[in-house]
Amino acid sequence: MSGRLAGKVAFITGAARGQGRAHAVRMAEEGADIIAVDIAGKLPSCVPYPPATEEDLAETVRLVEATNRRILTSVVDTRDFDGLRGAVDDGVAALGRLDIIVANAGIAAPQAWDQITPEAFRDVMDVNVQGTWNTVMAGADKIIEGGRGGSIILISSAAGLAGIGSSDAGSIGYAAAKHGLVGLMRVYANHLAQHSIRVNSVHPAGVAPSRPVRCEARLRYHAPAIPGEYRAGRLVLDEPFLGAAPGQAAVLYSGSRVLGGGIIASAT
Numbered sequence: 459m460s461g462r463l464a465g466k467v468a469f470i471t472g473a474a475r476g477q478g479r480a481h482a483v484r485m486a487e488e489g490a491d492i493i494a495v496d497i498a499g500k501l502p503s504c505v506p507y508p509p510a511t512e513e514d515l516a517e518t519v520r521l522v523e524a525t526n527r528r529i530l531t532s533v534v535d536t537r538d539f540d541g542l543r544g545a546v547d548d549g550v551a552a553l554g555r556l557d558i559i560v561a562n563a564g565i566a567a568p569q570a571w572d573q574i575t576p577e578a579f580r581d582v583m584d585v586n587v588q589g590t591w592n593t594v595m596a597g598a599d600k601i602i603e604g605g606r607g608g609s610i611i612l613i614s615s616a617a618g619l620a621g622i623g624s625s626d627a628g629s630i631g632y633a634a635a636k637h638g639l640v641g642l643m644r645v646y647a648n649h650l651a652q653h654s655i656r657v658n659s660v661h662p663a664g665v666a667p668s669r670p671v672r673c674e675a676r677l678r679y680h681a682p683a684i685p686g687e688y689r690a691g692r693l694v695l696d697e698p699f700l701g702a703a704p705g706q707a708a709v710l711y712s713g714s715r716v717l718g719g720g721i722i723a724s725a726t
């Protein structure tokens with residue numbers, strides 16, 4: 459590894475499993491210490507796949523520590539702004555600084571466009587939009603205070619670029635929420651540029667979870683509905699795109715341009 463993140467600290471939500479865990483481990487491999495949060499438990503009732511557990515979060519700790527980096531974890535729901543704020547405060551007190559935020563936690567509630575209930579729509583918006591806003595607002599001032607610039611990465615979806623929501627994918631609420639992250643990204647990018655903080659949204663298509671057995675149900679929902687234009691390579695990556703696969707099924711949206719090709723943002 460090249461040590462591109464040596465000395466830096468990253469705050470990552472949804473880090474118990476899947477892509478969030480991959481972000482934590484990959485960034486640790488590049489030298490970053492990690493502040494990790496996850497709900498590690500019950501998800502809204504509209505979510506049909508099994509939730510992550512505290513054991514999953516403990517496994518993320520084990521994998522990060524195996525890289526000889528430090529990690530602080532908290533069980534926090536990203537809908538709880540004060541909880542996130544506490545996790546960031548504790549993390550910065552222990553690790554000394556904050557450079558990177560990865561707002562990764564998200565849920566999908568696969569339902570036909572005319573079947574979704576008001577409660578399910580609201581739950582998806584709460585976790586995926588409000589939770590992302592909470593995540594950025596819980597940490598952005600810490601990056602600014604550091605005066606060294608940094609990077610904020612919002613994990614959206616291919617459904618944040620096109621009208622993909624369906625009973626097989628994430629639903630209309632999921633697509634609306636993931637489009638909403640593009641709006642957050644654009645506004646934050648404009649406001650935080652003066653502090654040398656880069657803001658990007660990442661738009662994966664289908665990404666196989668790190669524990670395919672436990673998340674088989676979710677994969678079944680995600681995989682069939684991705685439109686052809688987003689299937690630049692394989693439909694479903696064998697592993698989260700921060701790993702070895704160079705991200706054929708992800709695109710990076712930066713400012714007003716889709717850069718394409720599964721690029722992962724690195725911190726300044």
Ligand SMILES: NC(=O)c1ccc[n+]([C@@H]2O[C@H](COP(=O)([O-])OP(=O)(O)OC[C@H]3O[C@@H](n4cnc5c(N)ncnc54)[C@H](O)[C@@H]3O)[C@@H](O)[C@H]2O)c1
Nearest residue numbers: 472474475476477496497510535536562563564615664665
């Ligand atoms: N897997 C895919 O094919 C795919 C495609 C496009 C986008 N995405 C997005 O990538 C991100 C990660 O997805 P994944 O595939 O790793 O999913 P995952 O379900 O394996 O992991 C998501 C993690 O977020 C946590 N989480 C959920 N709600 C939370 C909340 N309110 N507060 C705190 N933690 C919470 C979960 O406990 C879990 O550990 C999500 O935002 C998802 O929408 C996934």
